[in-house]
Amino acid sequence: MSEINAIEVPKWGLSMEEGTVTVWRVSEGTSFRKGDLLCEVETSKITNELEAPFDGLLRRIVAQPGETLPVGGVLAVSAAETVSDAEIEEFLSSRRATPVPAEVTAPAEADAPEAAATPAAAPAPKPGTSSGSTLVPESLQGETSGEVFVTPHALKLAEKLTIDLGKITGTGRAGRVSVEDVHAAVRSAGGSIAAPAPPDRPKMPGRTLQDDSEVDATPVARRLAGNLGINLHDCRATGSRGRVCEADVREAERKFGLVTTSAEASSDAETPVEFETVAFDSMRKAIGQRLQASKRGAPHFRLTADLEIDDLLALRKQINATVPSVKLSVNDFIVKACGAALLRVPEVNVQFDEQTQLVRRYTHADVSVAVALPSGLITPIVRKTDTRSLASVSEEVHSLVTKAKSGTLAPEEFQGGTFTVSNLGMHGVRAFDAIINPPQVAILAVGAGTQRPVVANGEVVPRTVLTVTLSCDHRVIDGALGASFLAELKRFVESPALMLV
Incomplete structure (x- = not known):
């Protein structure tokens, strides 16, 4: 493992919390020297050029263009040619186990389902009671008082289960309490939290019903497939390293007839578009958050x-x-x-x-x-x-x-x-x-x-x-x-x- 090094999102400013990869300047399998330009990372204010912090060989690009990672998140892996792919996977698995990157880079896939373990309409469990297979020990119950450094998803979960976050030790960056910390504290105290219910996907004729959580796919492809109700087993993997990519999901979308037909498209084209939806970019989000807090x-x-x-x-x-x-x-x-x-x-x-x-x-x-x-x-x-x-x-x-x-x-x-x-x-x-x-x-x-x-x-x-x-x-x-x-x-x-x- 000593021959494997992670290339991480650096902290370029005091207020920087995350960065979005815009373009890679070095491809996988290419050697680089310290100071070489590796990629460009966009923050809330500017686009920075990431220079190599050491000499190495780029074995694995983890963050594709368009993906957003927190400070310290793994962008890529450098390793010698003698290091096997299995060793790199083991290294990445150990890094993914840390709570901060998992929560920030994939909140919809990691924290949100777990935080939704208790139905929103149900009242929070009372001391000594359970909700399904959820049981919160009395030693952890109570209202959180004072300031606790906690992720939004962990805070929501604690409020639903009436857990005092002051009794939980955070293992994230700067002692931040994550959803995984809440789960670990409940288990250590002898309690349990119900497993998240599988997403409610529309049934389609001919669709594979097998669990696709273990299918190797890009984050974009996995989110798109979840939104369309497409099982990743039904997608032909043509992406890098045999992963299912966005194009594969789009192909499955066409196969299942989810794409608008030409007749419908022409009919829709005649209907005037009344509005356009534009997502906030990172700079606009930062401006909104800072000025809202100031006002x-x-x-x-x-x-x-x-x-x-x-x-x-x-x-x-x-x-x-x-x-x-x-x-x-x-x-x-x-x-x-x-x-x-x-x-x-x-x-x-x-x-x-x-x-x-x-x-x-x-x-x-x-x-x-x-x-x-x-x-x-x-x-x-x-x-x-x-x-x-x-x-x-x-x-x-x-x-x-x-x-x-x-x-x-x-x-x-x-x-x-x-x-x-x-x-x-x-x-x-x-x-x-x-x-x-x-x-x-x-x-x-x-x-x-x-x-x-x-x-x-x-x-x-x-x-x-x-x-x-x-x-x-x-x-x-x-x-x-x-x-x-x-x-x-x-x-x-x-x-x-x-x-x-």
Whole structure:
């Protein structure tokens, strides 16, 4: 076994939990050297290139393109030519026995049926009673109190069986309690849990009724066959290493007449399609989870201010005309002004740690800039904005936006930051408010600069006015503090020469 090595999903960032294989650059049976590109793995934010951590021979690709694995999940196996296929299978079996990869990579096939062992409509068993062949010992029964690191499926199972998860030791990553841990604890205490009922599949003439759980098939093929009610024994295995693949299941689908006939298809084609179903990708899921948690957990309040930017526009025009290599945007000035204002009001230049309930105050202003992508939003960071010149800020923003759109940002280039600027002015939006990006405690929403009538010295005169809205986390920032920050920001924006000294 010492000659067998696993190639795993690495943890590229603090918030990374899983990765999806997009393409393999090395085929099975190919030798590679340390540092060679093996495959590309997509995370919730970017696509990373996985380099070989050691020299080796790629004997088995475990995760096919499109498959999602947790951090630490086995992507492939490297082994010497002298290692047999049986030894590799034994190695993979031992790895599959660990609870974390099994739960995350195949929740529908591993945890869900076991969690559904007790019918949903039935009440949870009372102490000392059984449900079918399920018997939970009294020593494990009770309500879970306090925080327990547990998988969603294990939590659901514990709630149904009235099991106190605090009495169960987790064996997963970082002590996470899995469904398998719950089962093991029940068995160790002398109890039992009913075996999952076989899935209710539609009966088809000529279909094999033999259990197909041991048929070697790809995860995609197995899920598709389960949805269509096709037994894997009825599929001709043409995939790699003799496995049943998706194409084999589709062929069986046609054999059993489950495919729409041409007449039906033409009839359906005449019916207008009223909607299209689009699945969330990993980035959209991450955005949804983080912002939902922020909106729900952080008490937002908002402050709005109007900034006159005529002097800023004049200075921008002069610099761009005088220095050919520099092309400053209004957003560059706003980012620089935020960096300067954060140093004047350091109580806003902070992060809030939810777990420890501590506030981290930073020496320099690391301003995140929201960048819209076709698949979502990402916030690369202009580090030490307060120490940079306007030209340096402009150059850094341009570089980060280019990387963001090409998917080549490194984790340290978009994770962290002390403040965020979100600008929709270029889209003609006059004003809006944004959701705070944790662990930050404030975000500035920037609208479009428009000509508006302003009263100056008793006369109505035209001015170019830009509306900004500051969203604050009231746990850390009070109204007066947020107003102080906006006052400093207004001073720098309306007297832009201050940003040059």
